[in-house]
Amino acid sequence: MALETSPDAPAAVRTIANGIASWINQLGAVWVEGQLTDVSIGRGTTTVFGTLRDTDADISLRFTCNRRVFEAVDPPVTDGSRVLVNAKPNFFARRGTLALAVSEIRHVGIGELLARIERLKQLLAAEGLFAAYRKKPLPFLPHTIGLVCGRDSAAERDVLENAKRRWPAVAFRVEYASVQGPAAAGEVMTALRRLDADEAVEVIVIARGGGSLEDLLPFSDEGLIRAVSKARTPVVSAIGHEPDSPLLDLVADLRASTPTDAAKRIVPDVREELDGVRLLRERGLRAITGWLDRETHALAAIRSRPSLAAPTTDLQRRSDEIAALLDRSRRTLTHRLDRAGDDLAHRLASVRALSPKATLERGYSVLQLADGTAVREVGQVSPGDVLNARVSDGRFDVEVQQDGK
Amino acid sequence: MTADRPEMSYEQAREELVEVVRKLEAGGTTLEESLALWERGEELAATCQQWLDGARKRLAEAQAAHTEKKPD
Numbered sequence: 001m002a003l004e005t006s007p008d009a010p011a012a013v014r015t016i017a018n019g020i021a022s023w024i025n026q027l028g029a030v031w032v033e034g035q036l037t038d039v040s041i042g043r044g045t046t047t048v049f050g051t052l053r054d055t056d057a058d059i060s061l062r063f064t065c066n067r068r069v070f071e072a073v074d075p076p077v078t079d080g081s082r083v084l085v086n087a088k089p090n091f092f093a094r095r096g097t098l099a100l101a102v103s104e105i106r107h108v109g110i111g112e113l114l115a116r117i118e119r120l121k122q123l124l125a126a127e128g129l130f131a132a133y134r135k136k137p138l139p140f141l142p143h144t145i146g147l148v149c150g151r152d153s154a155a156e157r158d159v160l161e162n163a164k165r166r167w168p169a170v171a172f173r174v175e176y177a178s179v180q181g182p183a184a185a186g187e188v189m190t191a192l193r194r195l196d197a198d199e200a201v202e203v204i205v206i207a208r209g210g211g212s213l214e215d216l217l218p219f220s221d222e223g224l225i226r227a228v229s230k231a232r233t234p235v236v237s238a239i240g241h242e243p244d245s246p247l248l249d250l251v252a253d254l255r256a257s258t259p260t261d262a263a264k265r266i267v268p269d270v271r272e273e274l275d276g277v278r279l280l281r282e283r284g285l286r287a288i289t290g291w292l293d294r295e296t297h298a299l300a301a302i303r304s305r306p307s308l309a310a311p312t313t314d315l316q317r318r319s320d321e322i323a324a325l326l327d328r329s330r331r332t333l334t335h336r337l338d339r340a341g342d343d344l345a346h347r348l349a350s351v352r353a354l355s356p357k358a359t360l361e362r363g364y365s366v367l368q369l370a371d372g373t374a375v376r377e378v379g380q381v382s383p384g385d386v387l388n389a390r391v392s393d394g395r396f397d398v399e400v401q402q403d404g405k
Numbered sequence: 406m407t408a409d410r411p412e413m414s415y416e417q418a419r420e421e422l423v424e425v426v427r428k429l430e431a432g433g434t435t436l437e438e439s440l441a442l443w444e445r446g447e448e449l450a451a452t453c454q455q456w457l458d459g460a461r462k463r464l465a466e467a468q469a470a471h472t473e474k475k476p477d
Contacts (some may be wrong), residue, residue, distance in 0.1 A: 302419075308426055318436060
């Protein structure tokens with residue numbers, strides 16, 4: 001049903017509009033999944049208006065829904081709810097607008113959502129994205145900390161304040177991103193990319209306060225998870241409260257339970273560290289001085305030992321010994337000499353007494369035979385014998401002339 | 406024995422010193438030997454003292470360096 005138009009025979013707006021309307025209205029109803037946003041229920045009207053946004057892409061469609069259908073959903077759907085709707089596209093010729101005429105709304109069940117996350121988790125785990133060996137160690141003292149969080153969010157305050165309290169000189173580079181709703185995943189990824197590219201940023205924290213499962217859905221978004229696993233800089237996930245554990249927790253290099261916990265884990269408490277260092281230094285000093293004092297005392301003790309300190313005593317003892325020996329030897333010597341002297345004197349006296357010297361001096365002489373025996377009787381000699389005569393001052397030979405009777 | 410760092414380690418010097426003193430006190434050594442022992446003892450004691458003084462000096466210097474560097 002091509003409409004023939006030309007500049008000369010233009011179609012009227014209504015013709016076009018009606019054409020479009022009739023074509024579109026031929027489309028049947030479809031089941032669509034999306035997220036409800038800026039839902040408005042006009043007072044006194046029976047129609048609900050709003051936007052149905054794609055869960056991943058930044059595309060949305062207006063929708064209208066009969067109020068009764070809308071309010072029949074239990075638990076009630078609100079802004080941000082993930083829903084399955086049965087709707088027929090409608091084109092309102094008069095205003096030229098298109099909207100989905102919703103005839104049935106269902107929650108995308110929490111169970112369904114969880115199941116979907118679980119499936120994604122298995123898939124990514126199989127690919128090894130969560131493998132331990134991929135976890136990058138965090139720097140002990142990061143130069144600059146990148147922070148992805150909602151603008152003026154509690155998470156931002158928690159991370160900044162706690163980190164500063166522990167290390168006043170900490171530097172942050174904050175990239176804001178919506179942390180809820182369909183655009184969240186995309187914005188967080190952009191912020192992540194920007195921080196990852198910054199050389200100075202040595203660790204990136206993705207922080208968000210608590211929220212419902214749906215609120216935290218973006219942090220299990222496949223695109224975001226893959227981006228984090230490819231990031232060059234270590235990533236810390238600090239999403240929600242302790243029990244919450246979106247897939248981001250598994251791919252991040254460190255999972256912090258809360259933004260505050262993240263601050264504590266990425267920045268050392270400088271005061272604590274300084275105390276620790278000071279303590280170690282003191283202990284080291286005490287140990288070395290203790291050792292030195294002990295050794296010094298030991299050395300002093302050794303040096304004070306008599307054999308070292310007063311060697312003279314030893315020498316003294318030895319010289320005393322010598323002196324004593326000397327003394328004894330002298331005494332015995334003199335004693336012996338004296339005795340020898342006396343003995344000599346006696347002997348001399350007796351020699352002198354026995355000695356013929358005095359007699360010889362009185363003119364006597366002693367005659368000895370050749371063999372030395374003294375001549376006492378004439379019979380011992382015979383004429384011609386040569387005898388030796390000893391007089392007081394010497395000796396001479398004599399010959400026997402005749403024997404006398 | 407160089408002036409600042411004695412050849413012998415502190416432990417070696419100390420050990421031999423104890424041995425020398427033990428021998429001297431045990432006696433029974435000739436005069437010559439005990440003199441030599443005594444001289445050796447003095448030398449060893451000096452070595453030990455040098456090691457200990459050196460250590461104290463280095464310690465003091467290190468501490469001084471530390472206090473200088475302390476940021477005000």
